[in-house]
Amino acid sequence: MSITSYVRSAVSPAKAYKLSPRQIHEDSIFLNLNESPYSLVPKAQAVLESFKTGNRYPDFSQVELRSVIGDYVGFAPERIACGAGLDDVFQILATLFIEPGKEVIISNPTFGMYETFFPLHGAKIVDVPIGPAPDFALDVDGIIGAINDNTAMVIVCNPNNPTGTFFPLEQIERLCENVSCPVAIDEAYAEFSAEHHLEFANKHDNAIVLRTLSKFAGLAGYRVGYGIFPEDMVPYVSAATPAFANVSGLSAAIAIACLEDLDTLKANRDEQVAERERVTSLLNEIEGVTAYPSSTNFVLFKLVDEETATSALAALAARHIYVRHYPQANLNIADHLRVSIGLPHENTAFLNALEETLANGGTS
Ligand SMILES: Cc1ncc(COP(=O)(O)O)c(C=O)c1O
Known part of the structure; x- marks a missing residue:
């Protein structure tokens, strides 16, 4: 019998999460993965240069990291679980809640990893799509109506990737109040x-708030994410988390140093938010482009049709400027592109290149 016949049926190569390999050129501008464009804050850079204890295991249970994160978000460290990026915290959610055949409710278009990852654990994805542009409204009643005895969990991405929309807090609150599942x-x-949902983690005993240091803190390459779990879940969460939370000693030390320099992180964030507003309004000045308001470090914009989006994507890539396209028919945004906010000169280079490309019929 072939070795592959032993692989669980939930694991399908056809459904793997795919990203194109990074094209590294001297002048590449990466605006496709919502990364931070800033280098490490000085304190974290100093940690990186002096870190010498790679032969030792990290702090068991990442007590110090969880305590520094706890101070940052205002929760006891026991309520916090860490992972190697937020993607890895999904593993804790799956270990806690997913049995084969259980349902996970999501609202497309949203972060693609939910749909790829949870089925690996046998979950069935139930999609209650958000409404059309420009509102991209969350269908709270649709989600409540989709709950049944088989529901393992609802996941809401807010602000939502890739639309950038912030669903009003009252709606998320209504959802938490009207369902008993996580x-x-x-x-x-x-x-x-x-706005954010931190207070929901105290008000609602089914709310789990998920965060990452990849975006705001610029640590995408170091892989540190976390979740804030309900008080009653604490012993179960710690049983479901690997001994060192999959966070390396170096990544933990860098994350701690970053969170001790919040002034620099906030100044970087303020610049990005100002740039986001500049990019959004300049995109809207380009003929044939409609950019939507965003509460994130990226902007989704619509082009006249799918063909224009595909050719603009390729024309930008030919200039070594990378943005994101979502061709999947079920997402209904194939005529859109998503651009991450980079440094001011990168954003300007992107805007100029897009304008020129569209003026040339999207071909160069
Ligand atoms: C909504 C959302 N959740 C989670 C992640 C994963 O973040 P991490 O880098 O912490 O794994 C991303 C990354 O782009 C994201 O957009």
């Missing part, structure tokens, strides 16, 4: 938004 609120982009 509601995981992915607020990976919380620091770029005027």
Whole structure:
């Protein structure tokens, strides 16, 4: 019998999460993965240069990291679980809640990892799509109506990736109040938004707030994410988390140093938010482009049709400027592109290139 016949049926290569390999050129401008464009804050850079204890295991249970994160968000460290990026915290959610055949409710278009990852654990994805542009409204009643005895969890991404929309807090609150299953609120982009859900983690015993240091703190390459779990879940969460939370000693030390320099992180964030507003209004000045308001570090914009979006994507890539396209028919945004906010000169280079490309019929 072939070795592959032993692989669980939930694991399908056809459904793997795919990203194109990074094209590295001297002048590449990466605006496709919502990364931070800033280098490490000085304190974290100093940690990186002096870190010498890679032969030792990290702090068991990442007590110090969880305590520094706890101080940052205002929760006891026991309520915090860490992982190697937020993607890895999804693993804790799956270990806690997913049995084969259980349902996970999501609202497309949203972060693609939910749809790829949870089915690996046998979950069935139930999509209650958000409404059309420009509102991209969350269908709270649709989600409540989709709950049944088989529901393992609802995941809401707020602010939502890739639309950039912030669903009003009252709606998320209504959702938490009207369902008894866990509601995981992915607020990976919380620091770029005027509002967040931290207080829900105290008010609602089914709310789990998910965050990452990849975006605001610029640590995408170091892989540190976390979740804030309900008080009653604490012993279960710690049983479901690997001994060192999959966070390396170096990544933990860098994350701690970053969170001790919040002034620099906030100044970077403020510049990005100002740039986001500049990019949004300049995009809207380009003929044939409609950009939507965003509460994140990226902007989704519509082009006249799918063909224009595909050719603009290729023309930008030919100039080594990378943005994101979502061709999947079920997402209904194939005529859109998503651009991450980079440094001011990168954003300007993108805007100029897009304008020129569209003026040339999207071909160069
Ligand atoms: C909504 C959302 N959640 C989670 C993640 C994953 O973040 P991390 O880098 O912490 O794994 C991303 C990354 O782009 C994201 O957009």
